[in-house]
Amino acid sequence: MIYCTNCGAECPDDAKFCGKCGHALHGETPAGDAAQRPAHSAVSDTQTEQTLWEGRPSDLGDQIRTGMLMNNVHYKLTSQRLLITTGLIGKKTEELELVRIKDVSLEKTAMDRMMGVGTILIYSSDPTTPEIRLEDVKDAEKVKDLLRGAIRAEKEHYGTRYREDL
Template structure:
């Protein structure tokens, strides 16, 4: 994979320009991942908040909305939280701290599998968002793996462990 030296986004090896920021991609030096601003960062001891993944719904209707600029839902996974932004004029933002995530599941119907998309459900103990849905996202299994790794790392950094009771 080639990485953009300006924003750190992954691009295809043959890409000449970054698909995220448009900067030229030389593919030789991986850049550090994009760090989010200090505003809104949790007080955990796990260091600066780093954006790990960002995406949008990619179903057929969502792709058509994207052509005319109406696909306004954005999913973001950082090293400390999960965010779902929605809305064209008014914006809604749902956030769940990774420390509150308990489990995840992936659902793919047959048409979804043909399109290479799926729905990721995040289960948490957050009272305002016990279930957070990433609907119709591309490469749903790899996104789940990114989220799983981020949750594990955040819990390890904060010395949180679970013991099952029998």
């Protein structure tokens, strides 16, 4: 029996890749040799999800709704996914894995520029939500750059490569 050096999962002796995480296996360890097995804490921190940014729509109308406790939209960007929660009483959460995002763009109207907000458009390969709009995001340029960096890091972590369809 061999153990994956990435996640510590047990794998058959003849396996070339880990069945749990897909990491390439480069050698065998004797069965029962616990010293060769990576400890759970030795798993890289890139696998733990971390919150990078949280926010709500922030234009004038949204600020009034927030003051009245009626702003029912919440955005959350983690190191692995984007979550959009909506609803005042009944909640709905839309989740998008960062590796599925194809493109990100930013829109700012004249009013948005005066309010210091913008709309971030996200295009993905997710069949249920091919386009997501994060509307009235405060400091939209910084959030877009943070999102772009998180997407690149997550795709690099999984070895996802960009391919242009011709």
